[in-house]
Amino acid sequence: MQISDRPPVIAPGYTPGTVTDKISAVVLNKTPRWWYVAFGVSFIALQLLLISMAKLLVLGVGIWGVNIPVGWGLAIVNFVWWIGIGHAGTLISAILLLLRQTWRTSINRFAEAMTLFAVAAAGMFVLFHTGRQWLAVYWLFPYPNTMGLWPQFRSPLMWDVFAVSTYATISAVFWFVGLIPDLATLRDRSKSPVGKIVYGMLAMGWRGSARHWHNYEVASLLLAGLATPLVVSVHTVVSFDFAVGIVPGWHATIFPPYFVAGAIYSGFAMVMTLSIPLRKLFGLEDFITMRHLQNMAKIMLATGLIVAYGYAIEMFMAWYSGNQFEQYMMRNRILGPYGRIWFLLILCNILTPQLLWLRKVRNSVGMLFVISIVVNIGMWLERFVIVVTSLHRDFLPSSWDMYTPTRWDWAFFVGSLGLFFSLMFLFIRFLPVISIFEMRTIAKGVDPASADTKDMRGRA
Amino acid sequence: MKSFLGRLFPRGGKPEFGTPGPRVAGGELPARLFGVIAEFANAEDLLHAVHESRKEGYQVMEAYTPYPVEELNDAIGHGPSRVPVLVLLGGIVGALFGFGLQYWTSVVAYPLNIGGRPYNSWVSFIPITFECTILFAGLAAVLGMLVLNRLPMPYHPVFSVPRFHLASRDRFFLMILARDPRFRAGETFRFMETLGASHVSDVED
Numbered sequence: 291m292q293i294s295d296r297p298p299v300i301a302p303g304y305t306p307g308t309v310t311d312k313i314s315a316v317v318l319n320k321t322p323r324w325w326y327v328a329f330g331v332s333f334i335a336l337q338l339l340l341i342s343m344a345k346l347l348v349l350g351v352g353i354w355g356v357n358i359p360v361g362w363g364l365a366i367v368n369f370v371w372w373i374g375i376g377h378a379g380t381l382i383s384a385i386l387l388l389l390r391q392t393w394r395t396s397i398n399r400f401a402e403a404m405t406l407f408a409v410a411a412a413g414m415f416v417l418f419h420t421g422r423q424w425l426a427v428y429w430l431f432p433y434p435n436t437m438g439l440w441p442q443f444r445s446p447l448m449w450d451v452f453a454v455s456t457y458a459t460i461s462a463v464f465w466f467v468g469l470i471p472d473l474a475t476l477r478d479r480s481k482s483p484v485g486k487i488v489y490g491m492l493a494m495g496w497r498g499s500a501r502h503w504h505n506y507e508v509a510s511l512l513l514a515g516l517a518t519p520l521v522v523s524v525h526t527v528v529s530f531d532f533a534v535g536i537v538p539g540w541h542a543t544i545f546p547p548y549f550v551a552g553a554i555y556s557g558f559a560m561v562m563t564l565s566i567p568l569r570k571l572f573g574l575e576d577f578i579t580m581r582h583l584q585n586m587a588k589i590m591l592a593t594g595l596i597v598a599y600g601y602a603i604e605m606f607m608a609w610y611s612g613n614q615f616e617q618y619m620m621r622n623r624i625l626g627p628y629g630r631i632w633f634l635l636i637l638c639n640i641l642t643p644q645l646l647w648l649r650k651v652r653n654s655v656g657m658l659f660v661i662s663i664v665v666n667i668g669m670w671l672e673r674f675v676i677v678v679t680s681l682h683r684d685f686l687p688s689s690w691d692m693y694t695p696t697r698w699d700w701a702f703f704v705g706s707l708g709l710f711f712s713l714m715f716l717f718i719r720f721l722p723v724i725s726i727f728e729m730r731t732i733a734k735g736v737d738p739a740s741a742d743t744k745d746m747r748g749r750a
Numbered sequence: 751m752k753s754f755l756g757r758l759f760p761r762g763g764k765p766e767f768g769t770p771g772p773r774v775a776g777g778e779l780p781a782r783l784f785g786v787i788a789e790f791a792n793a794e795d796l797l798h799a800v801h802e803s804r805k806e807g808y809q810v811m812e813a814y815t816p817y818p819v820e821e822l823n824d825a826i827g828h829g830p831s832r833v834p835v836l837v838l839l840g841g842i843v844g845a846l847f848g849f850g851l852q853y854w855t856s857v858v859a860y861p862l863n864i865g866g867r868p869y870n871s872w873v874s875f876i877p878i879t880f881e882c883t884i885l886f887a888g889l890a891a892v893l894g895m896l897v898l899n900r901l902p903m904p905y906h907p908v909f910s911v912p913r914f915h916l917a918s919r920d921r922f923f924l925m926i927l928a929r930d931p932r933f934r935a936g937e938t939f940r941f942m943e944t945l946g947a948s949h950v951s952d953v954e955d
Contacts, residue, residue: 306816307920432851440855444864449877452848456885463892470901471918478915494902497909498917500813502899504823508831509895513888516837520884527877730817730920734793 299393301576306730313726314479316572324571325719332711339705342698351421353698360681360693365419367673368703370528372412377521378557379405380461384517393585395728396577401561402465407713409458411706446530453527460520464513470496471727525553538619539680542607548600555593556669558586562662566655577724584652591646598640615685623679632675638668784907784955785927786939788947793819796922799945800825803926806941810930814923833894840890841883848882849875907953925953
């Protein structure tokens with residue numbers, strides 16, 4: 291039940307009909323001018339990625355700053371950052387569905403799209419960091435090859451291949467299944483012949499019959515139930531990539547829960563970064579209300595505190611272990627050559643989000659937008675600190691070295707942002723950014739013609 | 751096995767599918783009645799109409815709504831969904847596949863000594879077994895939902911109903927199919943007009 295002093299999840303006065311018209315209008319109306327500018331900028335950044343990929347394919351990973359001892363540079367930092375961002379989408383669409391949080395309805399669609407595109411960006415990094423990508427296939431994927439070789443399944447890197455590819459597949463089908471009834475809505479609303487044909491083919495003949503909905507509801511609930519343990523497993527496996535190794539700074543049992551919390555933290559920050567301009571530009575403030583922003587701010591605060599606890603435990607364990615390598619790793623992380631990055635990380639990830647305790651900050655769209663970007667930066671710095679400061683000074687002082695990203699490292703990062711935002715802008719232009727049929731179930735509660743005030747899953 | 755598959759994917763007896771009519775010489779298909787459809791303003795009126803039609807003795811009908819209405823599936827007499835069984839099967843197959851793949855490659859096809867671990871290091875095989883379980887079960891949920899809903903289906907007679915595009919906006923439809931043993935061309939039409947519908951029309955095959 292909604293507490294009366296909170297903002298509503300949907301502005302008053304909407305009926306299933308007007309909700310349908312308003313959300314489908316975003317797709318069916320003329321393209322706004324700002325879209326061309328925004329997509330154009332992202333598309334240029336995407337070209338940078340393609341150029342960098344071509345360069346890397348010709349010359350190899352030597353164009354990056356990686357070398358021994360730091361063999362994992364920005365590629366892995368970016369991979370973990372992107373895959374973490376994806377997690378909020380699955381959390382919103384699966385876990386909040388199972389918990390019957392109706393407020394998730396207006397943000398789940400584009401959060402799922404965000405997941406999909408973030409996983410695409412992440413997958414690109416793991417593929418390209420292997421060096422000779424055309425050979426990577428036989429030791430990453432179990433297929434009968436002419437050499438008679440099979441992958442080594444005891445390695446967390448193999449688990450990672452399966453976890454990330456399963457996650458990408460399930461996220462994609464979950465997202466598409468969610469779209470089917472809305473594609474049928476667009477098929478029925480579209481005025482252009484091309485739109486009718488394309489949306490019609492994608493909707494596959496969906497009619498919204500009682501049988502359709504029944505199987506659909508059961509399938510979505512089961513998918514949500516499957517995606518929930520999946521999303522937890524994915525970042526757990528990603529953390530195993532580090533934690534199973536014996537490198538000081540990586541070899542910690544706190545890693546799985548702390549990585550999952552960090553993933554959700556950065557994911558919600560990204561949902562916030564995307565939804566604040568989106569609701570403004572498309573005039574969707576009635577559907578993505580202050581209630582949504584406040585709830586996301588609270589989740590960010592909670593997961594941010596779990597991350598802070600993770601940092602604290604890492605430090606405590608370094609001291610408590612009595613192991614000189616662990617203790618040196620922590621001292622080097624804070625006071626060593628990358629110390630400034632560590633302090634910046636604490637500022638971005640731990641200190642700034644504490645502002646969210648204040649109701650005034652949670653009610654300010656501008657402040658939330660700024661904090662969400664700060665957290666995004668902070669989470670990127672966290673992965674940099676974990677990957678680079680742990681590797682650059684390990685057991686043998688004679689092999690210590692510094693890692694400096696080259697311009698091609700940065701080109702890949704900027705390019706991956708281009709890939710992500712190009713896909714995101716195509717999505718918000720051609721597909722409904724908010725789940726129309728689920729919004730109808732929320733709007734029907736305020737429909738005076740209907741006495742039915744139950745929530746979206748039909749339960750009071 | 752056959753009876754099990756038969757229960758999962760029964761042939762015939764499905765309310766949504768008419769059998770094709772006899773072809774007339776000359777290639778022209780006669781305008782054959784597929785059913786009668788009535789339009790309602792809200793879910794309560796629709797449910798009321800479903801109950802009334804069932805009371806009247808109609809059995810083969812289908813309802814169309816802009817969002818899921820929970821009671822509708824039971825009211826209209828469709829059985830429980832078979833998606834869960836398919837998901838369970840998918841999950842079991844996925845788990846067996848995932849573990850089997852790792853066992854066979856690591857023990858039979860390409861045994862490798864990795865740090866002195868046993869060839870069958872089943873603990874290390876759990877994450878991939880888990881991922882395969884989720885993958886197969888998830889795909890079974892999606893494909894099962896599509897197959898049980900008979901999708902993709904590019905054409906269906908209801909699409910020719912002029913106001914049917916409102917079923918994806920805010921209107922509710924109930925169709926009694928001509929295949930219903932109780933169906934009589936004029937009588938059913940008049941019966942549906944008594945149910946409080948805003949529009950009633952014939953659906954041609």
